[in-house]
Amino acid sequence: MPHNNLPHSEMVTKSEEVRKVWTPELYAYIVSLFPTPERYATLHNRFESSLTGYLKGIPEQVKECEDARMELNKAITAINGLSKAVNHLDPSIAAAFKVTKPATTSTPSVMGTAEDFKIHFDKSGKPYCSFTKFAGAGGYEVWYCVGDPSVEENWQFLTWSTNCQGIYLTGLDRTKTNYIKLRGKRGNSTFGAWSNLAILPPV
Structure with a gap:
């Protein structure tokens, strides 16, 4: 049942449960999980700089590029998730990040195979x-x-x-x-x- 549909007495009980868990320590920890602007810039630059070696097929750079992309994707997912979470408080934040639902694509029913392995x-x-x-x-x-x-x-x-x-x-x-x-x-x-x-x- 949505919280805004709870009777007042049950809402008090639910809020008390949240109050006990939502400590300053937990708040600080959750905030620390999100990349700072400086950290995000570092992740972006790492991925961008490894892309040339990836396109050239240099083995070491291929792995570096894949690893860098994985870390960058985690940061983007966290930022987009945060902007969606506060959308009801300020819709302009999600709009700034252009957060939209992922486009649905059809997956081929027949899988290909590697012919040049x-x-x-x-x-x-x-x-x-x-x-x-x-x-x-x-x-x-x-x-x-x-x-x-x-x-x-x-x-x-x-x-x-x-x-x-x-x-x-x-x-x-x-x-x-x-x-x-x-x-x-x-x-x-x-x-x-x-x-x-x-x-x-x-x-």
């Missing part, structure tokens, strides 16, 4: 894979196999990523030949077709 090596010799982003996937699962790749039981999950460039293949036994493949994933139970096999030779 390849393994590369960075300057230090560490292997990473890349492919062209395809429709319908919310992220990508990378699997590996050190035995016969035609035997399904030999395959094991390696890593998960929302990025299609610069996915590092760590934790593998490099003294053996590793077969690598991936598939798209949407939600917890929807999977796409497997990509082509990529071979990581032993060293």
Whole structure:
């Protein structure tokens, strides 16, 4: 039941519950969670400066750009949430941030697959894979196999990523030949077709 529909006696009880929790310490902590203008500027600059390396496909910069975007997105979400929360007190704040409901987009019912899945090596010799982003996937699962790749039981999950460039293949036994493949994933139970096999030779 909305608070403005509560009888006066129940409203007093509800307000007392809030009063006990809404301490100066909790208020200060909640405020500290929101990025200051200076902190937000730092996050923005970090993401902007890493974008050039991402577009060039430099592995280290690809990861830096993805990490920077994640942190920036958290800050934007917090700021937008705050502006929505105070909208009933001052609508001009939400209007200043141009807060709107996210546009709904239809998700393709058929998920694509990575047709150009390849393994590369960075300057230090560490292997990473890349492919062209395809429709319908919310992220990508990378699997590996050190035995016969035609035997399904030999395959094991390696890593998960929302990025299609610069996915590092760590934790593998490099003294053996590793077969690598991936598939798209949407939600917890929807999977796409497997990509082509990529071979990581032993060293």
